[in-house]
Amino acid sequence: MRKTKDLLLKLQKLDDGIDALRADEESIPETKQELEEGLEALEEKVQEAKGKSVEFAKKRKELEIELDSMNEKKNKFKTQLFQVKSNREYEALQHEISGLDEKGSGLEDEILGILDQAEQAATIIKEEEARLKEESSKAKAEQAKLDQDLEKLRSAIAIKLDERTRMLVGVDKxxxxxxxxxxxxxxxxxxxxxxxxxxxxxxxxxxxxxxxxxxxxxxxxxxxxxxxxxxxxxx
Ligand SMILES: [Zn+2]
Incomplete structure (x- = not known):
């Protein structure tokens, strides 16, 4: 009876070892997945900054077109100043021109603000791209190591399973x-x-x-x- 009990204890110990190895084996795909997700999050940040950059460029273009057409209008009014016949008309035109001036400087401020934001976005893109590159190569190395670990674990498990099969020869079913x-x-x-x-x-x-x-x-x-x-x- 003692021999059987010794064997049961030995079997339990062996199975504990196999269970621990299997738990490690199962954790590897999860770790790899986490690495992937980390990279995806970084990639997303880069894309987001790029999207903003495109938006800023578009907005800037719109504002510049608006400013151009306003300046054109203003110039037209300025030419008209020489052609008007009454003071009232003259003042009305002056009023229009100063209104356009005000609007124009507002637009210019807006464009400067956009340029500032675009510059910030460009910096973020540069930084995040550098980070992504660095993290990608780190992740690659880590994944290669994880793959190696997985191989090692699998062969360790195979050895223990082999030992188990041999141990159980002749044991009461x-x-x-x-x-x-x-x-x-x-x-x-x-x-x-x-x-x-x-x-x-x-x-x-x-x-x-x-x-x-x-x-x-x-x-x-x-x-x-x-x-x-x-x-x-x-x-
Ligand atoms: Zn108990």
Missing amino acids: ILLKRYERIRESKNGLAVTSVENGACGGCFRRIPPQEMQNLKRDERIITCEGCGRIIIWKWE
């Missing part, structure tokens, strides 16, 4: 099924040992009679608290 069933329902831990007079899985105190049974080592004993197989530690 019913016992194994029982082991697997408990493992499935108990978060991977099917076999535990007595720790300070309690079950190592759920820490329930083991009654004296059960302790005796455990030491006597005549059968497989499961914890009444959690259902795991408990094994007395002989060492």
Whole structure:
């Protein structure tokens, strides 16, 4: 019986190792995905700044066209100043001209503001593009390393699975099924040992009679608290 129990403990330890490797294996695609998402966010920032830059250029063009047509109008009024016949007409034209002057300087201010914003956007584009380039090459190196890690993990798992197959040759199938069933329902831990007079899985105190049974080592004993197989530690 002790040999079987030793084997169960060894099997549990091996499975713990495989589970840990598998958890690492599963985390790798997630990490890669996070790297991708980080780059996408940076790319988005660049595109956003570029979009703004296009908007500013468009707006600037519109304002410049408006300013040109206003200046044209103003010049026309200025020429008319020499042709009017009454003071009233003259004053009315002057009034129009000064109104256009005011509007024109407002437009000029607006254009300067846009130029300022466009310059800022250009700086952002330059900075973000440099950052994207840097992060891309970092991510590439990191992804290559992750791929290597994945390879290593997979071969480590394969070695352990091989060891497991060899370990289980000749082991009672019913016992194994029982082991697997408990493992499935108990978060991977099917076999535990007595720790300070309690079950190592759920820490329930083991009654004296059960302790005796455990030491006597005549059968497989499961914890009444959690259902795991408990094994007395002989060492
Ligand atoms: Zn227990």
